[in-house]
Each structure stands twice: as structure tokens, then as C-alpha cells.
Amino acid sequence: MSSETLQTFLQTNLQDLKEHGLYNEIDPLESANGQMITINGKTLVNLSSNNYLGLATDERLKQVAKEAIEHYGVGAGAVRTINGTLDIHLKLEQTIAKFKGTEAAISYQSGFNCNMAAISAVMDKNDAILSDELNHASIIDGCRLSRATVIRFNHSDMEDLRAKAKAAKESGKYNKLMVITDGVFSMDGDIAKLPEIIEIAEEFDLMVYVDDAHGSGVLGKGAGTVKHFGLQDKVDFQIGTLSKAIGVVGGYVAGRRDLIDWLKVRSRPFLFSTAVTPADAVAATKAIELLMESTELNDRLWENGDYLKKGLKSLGFNIGDSETPITPCIVGDEKLTQTFSKRLFEEGVYAKSIVFPTVPKGTGRVRNMPTAAHTKEMLDQALTVYEKIGKELGII
Structure with a gap:
């Protein structure tokens, strides 16, 4: 492709995105990504972070991270299989396994990397994957990389999953079958029907793979x-991230020891990418230890999530069918959604618009992520702004 061809391609398509309200503007923060943030000198109530428990700015995590830098330096210095495995990486993995109730765990550089790593290390062109149609982009890419046949089933539709699992099993075309689902779906906040998925998996001999990025x-x-349903012994792959509720960065796969041993010798991001930094490893370990010691932050998260949900619903917003603190305000039209988000910003609330291709066309929404760190006063401030702008734009 010549440079002129590339320029034409980029300009045409960027302009098309802007005209249809699908171009995403990035707002750099001048502060930590806490419950209040600063952008362009303006202080805002932050409702767009995945920092569910407020741990990204927790003093206890910052302290252990500083100590790790002093002792180990700022980088691991190599891939895990050469000499980039530090003793703190092993402690992190042991802590994750204990947290998730599994025999072992393996850590990666990101949650996205986990899905690229684990799916393609186990599944190949002779296999088939039954994948929920609303699964995260990293699952979709991981499935593509494996070269397995991907059979999409309707979102959380257990009849459709059963029919497609039965057809795949009876076809005799595939060596292995796997069902993959998000634990919590990040755009709507609904929870996977894991008990029913397990029943179907046992009937048709499916491996079960749960990406719990927004559930952990x-x-x-x-x-x-998985723990919510008490199904630790029924799920083969528990995938998670260390960058959302855990507050740091990285990802992991938890499961049987032989699965983890296999991933250590066959998953490409583990073999060919430098390990997470010492500071990240110890901070993530500390965060998980705090969660195992006390439910205080988790309890506060749910209290704040329920409070915001109740407030938005009473104002007349369509918040969908969320079963978790993730609270969408579904607007529909993409341009109106972006205008809504922009006006919220101008009035002191940061709630990012989510439009196609992240969600289907015509389902644009502003997604709210209350955290354990928000106060009732902050949430009340946000609700006052929501009422004002919702009425101004005719959304409520």
C-alpha cells in the first residue's frame, strides 16, 4: 500500500467515524485515576474507571510497590522462561490460586494477553468453541488466533447454547469442544448463567472457560x-485481570496444575513477552491479600452501586438489566449519547460515552462505574447533574 493510498484510507474512514458519532476522543488525566479526577484543570466526579475498589491509589499498595522498586528495580529484565521469573511472581501466582480456589495459576502482562494465550494454547483447527455473542474483544481475538471453528450462541440463551453444543458434538467433526463466556458482561453488567452452562457442558463434554475480568x-x-456460584471445581479456566478491581495491571489464568504447566510451555505471551514489573507484582499480591482478609471494600462497592442505580432509575433513565455495580444509562442514538457525555463533563461528571463497535449500533450508552471510594456526596452531585442534563436533552 503506497503512502498516498494509506492517507486516503485513513482520512476517509476517520471522517466517516466523526460524521456518525463513532470517533472516540481521548481525555488525558492530570491526576490519579481515583474517585475524583482532573482533566484540563477541571475537577470531575469520576464514573468511568474500572478501579472498582479504589485500590489503584491505595497507600498500602503504593508502599509495597516502592519497596519492590528499591529491591528489584523497575523491570523484570527478561521473559519468564529465561530469567525474568522473580520470587515475587511466584508469590503472586500462589496468592491468585488461593484467591480463586484452584490448584495453580499463571500470570500474564494483561487480561487481554490471557485470552490470546490460553485459548490458542489448548484449541486448534480441529476443535470448536461455543462463544457468547457479547464476549469481550480479547476472547474473540483469542478464538481467531486458535483457528478453531467459532460457533456463536445468542447472549445468555441457554436453549441456543444447548442446541449448538448438541449439533457440534453429534457432528463428530471436532476433537475438542469448549464453551467460553464472560463472567460479568462489561457493557450491561449482567452475570453469566454459569450453573446452566455447567449443566450443558457436562452433558456434551465441553471444557468451560470463564473470563472474569469484571467479576473478580x-x-x-x-x-x-465462579465463587459466587460455588463452581470452582467445575470450571476449567478462570481468567482474570489485575487491572480492574485489583487496581494494578496484568492478568492470570487459574485452574488445574497440569493446565498451568501446559500454559507455561505453550502459551506465547508467557514465552515471548517480558514479565510484569516488580512493583506491579507485589502491588497486585497485596491487593488480593486485602480482599481475602476483609470484605469491607467489596461491601462498600455494592452499597454505592445500589445507591447510584436507585437514583438513576428514579429519575427515569433506562439502566438496562444490570446485576452488578456497572450501571449503563442507555440512550440509543450515537450522536445524542456523545452529546450527553460531553454535557455531563461540562457540568462536572466524567461518564464516557460507549458506542459502536464496543456496543451494537443504536444502543449507545453512558456507562457508570461507581467504586468503593466514592462518597454519597459525590454520587448525589452526579445524580443532580444527570437530572439536569437528562431533562435538557429530552432523555428523561
Whole structure:
């Protein structure tokens, strides 16, 4: 592709995105990503962070991270399989396994990397994956990388999953079958029907893979969606991130020891990418230890989530069917959604617009992520602004 061709391609398509309200503007923060943030000198109530428990700015995590830098330096210095595995990486993995109720765990550089790593290390072109149609982009990419046949089933539709699992099993075309689902779906806040998925998996001999990025630290008193349903011994792959409720960065796969051993010798992000930094490893470990010691932050998160939900619903906003603190205000039209988000910003509330391709066309929404760190006063301030702008734009 010549440079002129590239320029034409980029200009045409960028302009098209802008005209249809699908171009995303990035707002750099001048502060920590806490319950209040500063952008362009303006202080705002922050309702767009995945920092569910407020741990990204927790003093206890900052202290252990500083100590790790002094002792180990700022980087791991190599991939895990050469000499980039520090003793603190092993402690992190042991802590994750205990937290998730599994025999072992393996850590990666991001939650996205986990799905790229684990799916393709186990599934191949002779296999099939049954995947919920609303699964995260990293699952979709991980499935593509595996070259397995991907069979999408309607979102949380257990009849559709059963029919497609039955057809795949009876076809005799596949060596292995896997069902993959998010634990908590990040755009609507609904929870996967894990008990029903397990029943179907047992009937048709499906491996079960749960990406719990938005469930860990949130459901199951913090231990996640699988623990929420008491199904630790029924789920083969528990995937999670260390960058949301845990407050740091990185990801992990938790499961049987032989699965983790296999991923250590066959998953490409583990083999070919430098390990997470010492500071990240110890801070994540500390965060998980805090969650195992006390449910205080988790309890506060749910209290704030319920408070904001009740307030938005009483004002007349469509908050969908969320079962978690994730609270969408569904607007529909993409341009109106972006205008809504912009006006909220101008009035002191940061709630980012979410539009296609992150969500289906015509379902644009402003997604609210209350955290354990918000005070009732902050949430009341946000609700006052929501009422004003919602009425101004005819949304309520």
C-alpha cells in the first residue's frame, strides 16, 4: 500500500467515524485515576474507571510497590522462561490460586494477553468453541488466533447454547469442544448463567472457560463469579485481570496444575513477552491479600452501586438489566449519547460515552462505574447533574 493510498484510507474512514458519532476522543488525566479526577484543570466526579475498589491509589499498595522498586528495580529484565521469573511472581501466582480456589495459576502482562494465550494454547483447527455473542474483544481475538471453528450462541440463551453444543458434538467433526463466556458482561453488567452452562457442558463434554475480568473483586464477596456460584471445581479456566478491581495491571489464568504447566510451555505471551514489573507484582499480591482478609471494600462497592442505580432509575433513565455495580444509562442514538457525555463533563461528571463497535449500533450508552471510594456526596452531585442534563436533552 503506497503512502498516498494509506492517507486516503485513513482520512476517509476517520471522517466517516466523526460524521456518525463513532470517533472516540481521548481525555488525558492530570491526576490519579481515583474517585475524583482532573482533566484540563477541571475537577470531575469520576464514573468511568474500572478501579472498582479504589485500590489503584491505595497507600498500602503504593508502599509495597516502592519497596519492590528499591529491591528489584523497575523491570523484570527478561521473559519468564529465561530469567525474568522473580520470587515475587511466584508469590503472586500462589496468592491468585488461593484467591480463586484452584490448584495453580499463571500470570500474564494483561487480561487481554490471557485470552490470546490460553485459548490458542489448548484449541486448534480441529476443535470448536461455543462463544457468547457479547464476549469481550480479547476472547474473540483469542478464538481467531486458535483457528478453531467459532460457533456463536445468542447472549445468555441457554436453549441456543444447548442446541449448538448438541449439533457440534453429534457432528463428530471436532476433537475438542469448549464453551467460553464472560463472567460479568462489561457493557450491561449482567452475570453469566454459569450453573446452566455447567449443566450443558457436562452433558456434551465441553471444557468451560470463564473470563472474569469484571467479576473478580466484585462478585462472590470479591473472589469472583465462579465463587459466587460455588463452581470452582467445575470450571476449567478462570481468567482474570489485575487491572480492574485489583487496581494494578496484568492478568492470570487459574485452574488445574497440569493446565498451568501446559500454559507455561505453550502459551506465547508467557514465552515471548517480558514479565510484569516488580512493583506491579507485589502491588497486585497485596491487593488480593486485602480482599481475602476483609470484605469491607467489596461491601462498600455494592452499597454505592445500589445507591447510584436507585437514583438513576428514579429519575427515569433506562439502566438496562444490570446485576452488578456497572450501571449503563442507555440512550440509543450515537450522536445524542456523545452529546450527553460531553454535557455531563461540562457540568462536572466524567461518564464516557460507549458506542459502536464496543456496543451494537443504536444502543449507545453512558456507562457508570461507581467504586468503593466514592462518597454519597459525590454520587448525589452526579445524580443532580444527570437530572439536569437528562431533562435538557429530552432523555428523561
